[in-house]
Amino acid sequence: MRTTIAVVFGGQSSEHGVSCLTAREVLAVIDREKYDVVPIGITTDGRWVRETARWDDLEPGSLPMVRDSMPPYSWDEVRDLDAVFPLLHGPWGEDGTIQGLFEMAGVRYVGAGVLASAVAMDKPFTKTVFAAAGLPQLPHVTILPWEWDAFRERAVARVHALGLPVFVKPARAGSSSGVTPVHSWDDLEAAVQTARTFDPKVIVESSAGGKREVECAVIQTEKGMPIASEVGEIVVRDDSDHEYYDFEAKYLDGTSTNVVPADLSETMRQRIRRYALQAFDAIGCEGLARVDFFLTDSVDGGLVINEINTMPGFTPISMFPRLWEASGVSYPELVERLIQLALNRPIGLR
Numbered sequence: 161m162r163t164t165i166a167v168v169f170g171g172q173s174s175e176h177g178v179s180c181l182t183a184r185e186v187l188a189v190i191d192r193e194k195y196d197v198v199p200i201g202i203t204t205d206g207r208w209v210r211e212t213a214r215w216d217d218l219e220p221g222s223l224p225m226v227r228d229s230m231p232p233y234s235w236d237e238v239r240d241l242d243a244v245f246p247l248l249h250g251p252w253g254e255d256g257t258i259q260g261l262f263e264m265a266g267v268r269y270v271g272a273g274v275l276a277s278a279v280a281m282d283k284p285f286t287k288t289v290f291a292a293a294g295l296p297q298l299p300h301v302t303i304l305p306w307e308w309d310a311f312r313e314r315a316v317a318r319v320h321a322l323g324l325p326v327f328v329k330p331a332r333a334g335s336s337s338g339v340t341p342v343h344s345w346d347d348l349e350a351a352v353q354t355a356r357t358f359d360p361k362v363i364v365e366s367s368a369g370g371k372r373e374v375e376c377a378v379i380q381t382e383k384g385m386p387i388a389s390e391v392g393e394i395v396v397r398d399d400s401d402h403e404y405y406d407f408e409a410k411y412l413d414g415t416s417t418n419v420v421p422a423d424l425s426e427t428m429r430q431r432i433r434r435y436a437l438q439a440f441d442a443i444g445c446e447g448l449a450r451v452d453f454f455l456t457d458s459v460d461g462g463l464v465i466n467e468i469n470t471m472p473g474f475t476p477i478s479m480f481p482r483l484w485e486a487s488g489v490s491y492p493e494l495v496e497r498l499i500q501l502a503l504n505r506p507i508g509l510r
């Protein structure tokens with residue numbers, strides 16, 4: 161019998177379009193000799209449809225969307241699949257929710273399980289776990305909804321203790337959605353309100369200071385051992401008006417480039433790889449992850465860990481595949497390896 165793989169994309173988060181872009185590329189390289197492939201789109205309001213993931217009429221500079229007009233796909237049908245590739249970013253996809261559905265349905269899937277997905281999606285929880293693992297991080301403050309709503313002065317006082325500048329971010333979002341750098345306390349409230357349009361829970365973090373952001377990819381081998389890729393750097397062009405690596409710079413206007421390998425000493429690259437592997441295991445990750453770091457101006461090389469993404473951007477020009485390319489794993493091979501990992505892993509508690 162042939163193996164049936166579904167690719168799920170789109171979804172209800174602010175990263176819907178990015179997910180669709182990734183799906184188009186992954187669907188183009190999946191080995192059709194080997195697998196029957198079912199593209200499943202999730203619309204922005206959460207309906208599941210049979211998609212084709214071909215968008216011929218896309219305007220330049222715009223991102224694709226799952227079409228409402230496609231025939232519906234019922235959740236129950238996932239039971240008949242051999243494995244699912246949830247190419248979803250953000251809440252309701254990368255956060256353990258859809259992973260829970262697959263666990264309940266007894267279907268295998270690519271990538272992190274429920275707990276690791278949920279921890280990695282939630283920036284304050286990620287920090288708690290990373291701190292317990294001894295990984296260096298920037299100081300931060302979490303603002304819970306009840307505090308902001310009823311005890312705002314107290315929240316603001318805790319934030320002031322961090323000192324300027326800070327970054328205000330939704331606790332559970334991605335692709336820089338709702339992220340604002342704050343250089344004056346007068347701008348704090350507006351920044352928190354912006355973050356809260358994505359998530360009622362907000363994190364405020366000291367600024368890393370510099371513009372250097374480096375990333376390392378992790379995948380598991382057949383035997384389950386995580387291995388780390390080459391290290392890459394995201395360089396936002398100096399003449400761009402992006403103050404940081406925002407959504408536009410990431411996906412739309414070409415003002416950022418991925419430099420692989422990053423221009424760093426061998427010692428620093430090794431340290432980044434070591435931290436990436438520690439981070440992967442600290443959250444109990446599976447399959448794949450991209451671990452992101454900042455290089456700060458402080459002493460001791462100033463390396464701090466920023467976050468771990470359990471379903472990183474996955475087009476051929478995205479950092480995750482680029483890092484594997486530089487480490488000797490081509491894009492189609494990467495997709496195939498991840499599917500194999502999913503097909504070979506046990507269902508249930510692992």
Ligand SMILES: Nc1ncnc2c1ncn2[C@@H]1O[C@H](COP(=O)(O)OP(=O)(O)O)[C@@H](O)[C@H]1O
Pocket residue numbers: 298327329333334335336337339365366367368369373404405406452454466467
């Ligand atoms: N503490 C910080 N210091 C400096 N830049 C930051 C900081 N936090 C976020 N940024 C900038 O905002 C971008 C998005 O923030 P990040 O924490 O990676 O959230 P996301 O989940 O949206 O990717 C980062 O890639 C970086 O450019």
Ligand SMILES: [Mg+2]
Pocket residue numbers: 335336452467
């Ligand atoms: Mg990030």
